[in-house]
Amino acid sequence: MPELPEVETIKRELDKAILGKKVVDIIVNNAKVIREPKKERFIKELKNIVIKKIIRKGKLLIFELSSGKDLTIHLKMTGQLIYPGNGKTSRVSFKLSDGKLLDFNDSRLFGELKLVDNWQNLKFVKELGLEPFDLTENKFKEMLEKKKTKIKILIMDQKFISGIGNLYANEVLFRAKIHPQRPASSLSGKEKGLLLKEIKDVLSEAIHYKGSSVDQYVQVSGRPGEYVKYHQVYDRENEPCFRCKGKVKKIALGGRGTYFCPVCQKL
DNA sequence: AATGGGACCTGCGCGC
DNA sequence: TGCGCGCAGGTCCCAT
Numbered sequence: 001m002p003e004l005p006e007v008e009t010i011k012r013e014l015d016k017a018i019l020g021k022k023v024v025d026i027i028v029n030n031a032k033v034i035r036e037p038k039k040e041r042f043i044k045e046l047k048n049i050v051i052k053k054i055i056r057k058g059k060l061l062i063f064e065l066s067s068g069k070d071l072t073i074h075l076k077m078t079g080q081l082i083y084p085g086n087g088k089t090s091r092v093s094f095k096l097s098d099g100k101l102l103d104f105n106d107s108r109l110f111g112e113l114k115l116v117d118n119w120q121n122l123k124f125v126k127e128l129g130l131e132p133f134d135l136t137e138n139k140f141k142e143m144l145e146k147k148k149t150k151i152k153i154l155i156m157d158q159k160f161i162s163g164i165g166n167l168y169a170n171e172v173l174f175r176a177k178i179h180p181q182r183p184a185s186s187l188s189g190k191e192k193g194l195l196l197k198e199i200k201d202v203l204s205e206a207i208h209y210k211g212s213s214v215d216q217y218v219q220v221s222g223r224p225g226e227y228v229k230y231h232q233v234y235d236r237e238n239e240p241c242f243r244c245k246g247k248v249k250k251i252a253l254g255g256r257g258t259y260f261c262p263v264c265q266k267l
Numbered sequence: 268a269a270t271g272g273g274a275c276c277t278g279c280g281c282g283c
Numbered sequence: 284t285g286c287g288c289g290c291a292g293g294t295c296c297c298a299t
Binding site: 032106107148153255 | 269270271272273275276277278
């Protein structure tokens, strides 16, 4: 499931691979992933435009185009961007001016491609919380103060803070020794500070290792990301905690698999 | 207001 | 072996 580190990895690779290139053709194998406008207009308005700039906001990728419009890409759970692609399993392929394909793969069809006038006007973007790296300790403490929500649910809320999904939420809380069901406002000042530090540290490390290849995520090159090796709790139910040798526990929280060490992370 | 559940989807792994 | 089922989780939507 691509979260901030995976999308950032993709963004950096795309900067090197396709920036400044022209889209010369669009091959649509499944129109469902094109959310707006309709397929015909999407193709027409993308043809012969140049990719001027690539931006990441939370888990969203944005291509700013020479036409003045923007192409936004949300990978959701199983989206992949592959370059150079072969077009074989793609939902949509973009043929570029270098003759190569940029493939958008997405087995589950949750992903979203949108061609919009201005990405900043998207509701999703307007409501998006701050980037973790833009947060100061004081600001973060203030944000947590009145929130009674369970801390894990809160840090996965894209309106609260952008970029953290289920995998990294589990990892971050383990490292900060905070139980996922703690009410956000119950954290001490020290815990809040440590939580923000671990959010930044874990995300930075994951970017360094080019993301976590669980499920379908791969880099643009098709290679896996290496951060899985460093996971402490995610997908480790009943395996020993690396810190205390207790057993990693799995519970459901907000319908999502939640992994933690009940010894290290007290309620 | 905040929380919980379902919907959207497909592929995989499990149990029988 | 093969089939059917449950589960995986990002986001939106609806009900309570």
